[in-house]
Amino acid sequence: MVGNEEDAEDILQEVFIKVWNKRHEMHTYLNMEAWCMRLVKNKCLDTIKSGHFKFYKQKEEIDIAEEGHTPYTNTELNDTMTKVHHFINALPDKQKQIIQLRDIEGYTYQEIAEILEIDMNQVKVSLFRARRTLRDKLINAETYGT
Amino acid sequence: MGPERIEKLLKKYWEGKTTLEEEKTIQLFFQNEAIPEHLESVKPLFNYYHHEAVKEPLGQDFDAELMNRLNAGESRFGHSWRFALKIAASVLLIALAAYYFRFINNQSQKEAIATVTYEDPELAYQQTKTALLMISEKLNAGQKYTSEFKRLGEAKSLFKNYEN
Numbered sequence: 001m002v003g004n005e006e007d008a009e010d011i012l013q014e015v016f017i018k019v020w021n022k023r024h025e026m027h028t029y030l031n032m033e034a035w036c037m038r039l040v041k042n043k044c045l046d047t048i049k050s051g052h053f054k055f056y057k058q059k060e061e062i063d064i065a066e067e068g069h070t071p072y073t074n075t076e077l078n079d080t081m082t083k084v085h086h087f088i089n090a091l092p093d094k095q096k097q098i099i100q101l102r103d104i105e106g107y108t109y110q111e112i113a114e115i116l117e118i119d120m121n122q123v124k125v126s127l128f129r130a131r132r133t134l135r136d137k138l139i140n141a142e143t144y145g146t
Numbered sequence: 147m148g149p150e151r152i153e154k155l156l157k158k159y160w161e162g163k164t165t166l167e168e169e170k171t172i173q174l175f176f177q178n179e180a181i182p183e184h185l186e187s188v189k190p191l192f193n194y195y196h197h198e199a200v201k202e203p204l205g206q207d208f209d210a211e212l213m214n215r216l217n218a219g220e221s222r223f224g225h226s227w228r229f230a231l232k233i234a235a236s237v238l239l240i241a242l243a244a245y246y247f248r249f250i251n252n253q254s255q256k257e258a259i260a261t262v263t264y265e266d267p268e269l270a271y272q273q274t275k276t277a278l279l280m281i282s283e284k285l286n287a288g289q290k291y292t293s294e295f296k297r298l299g300e301a302k303s304l305f306k307n308y309e310n
Contacts, residue, residue: 125162138188
């Protein structure tokens with residue numbers, strides 16, 4: 001959400017500290033993991049809104065080197081991954097968060113609804129829209145090179 | 147996995163109707179199997195998800211810094227008490243400064259009043275003369291009555307002499 005690992009780690013530390021300070025209240029939470037994820041989400045949003053990034057430059061490119069690939073194919077792979085990264089970044093915030101939580105982190109619809117504090121129907125509708133948008137953009141990129 | 151099965155799963159996937167298990171199946175397909183040409187365009191998406199899901203664990207630096215921050219944050223008073231003390235000290239300082247400033251200001255005004263009469267001798271002389279004339283008028287008014295009392299005393303002496 002914040003676009004770089006350093007700020008993400010900083011936010012994670014702040015959330016750990018908050019959870020530690022509220023350790024006496026832990027028994028009151030039905031779903032600890034969802035609560036922690038909510039703290040992370042809210043902290044990320046606060047950081048983005050305030051613009052107070054400690055490490056300013058956002059990740060622009062994906063850099064991977066797959067085994068068994070030539071440097072040429074690795075470059076091509078990096079380019080397509082970077083393209084996907086930009087397509088996902090261009091989604092509305094809610095859809096972007098749901099793609100992250102479902103397709104990358106593997107959370108259930110119920111867990112996503114608790115973390116984002118929305119109802120399950122909204123989760124399903126947003127996921128549907130996000131996936132369709134990404135599919136259409138990928139097909140267009142393949143067909144028209146955009 | 148047969149092409150028909152993957153097509154069905156992908157259709158469900160785009161409609162947002164797949165289970166987590168089915169989504170894992172789709173991921174595995176795009177990682178390991180030969181991809182039909184018409185599905186090549188969406189392969190990068192599942193490669194991206196696979197890449198992002200496999201993250202390096204947090205290093206020992208992370209743990210060390212976290213412990214430092216936790217230790218720095220713990221104190222006898224705690225965050226809220228220290229913050230309240232800082233606010234109270236600031237308010238007290240401002241109040242004292244305001245009181246001192248007002249006190250100094252009053253003193254300056256008193257000195258200013260006294261300075262005006264000393265620095266203008268002609269005015270001081272005129273005001274003093276006026277004040278003394280006022281006093282003497284009052285004294286003279288009283289003088290009229292003292293002369294009456296004196297005449298009363300003389301009349302009394304004459305009366306005493308007559309009786310004797």
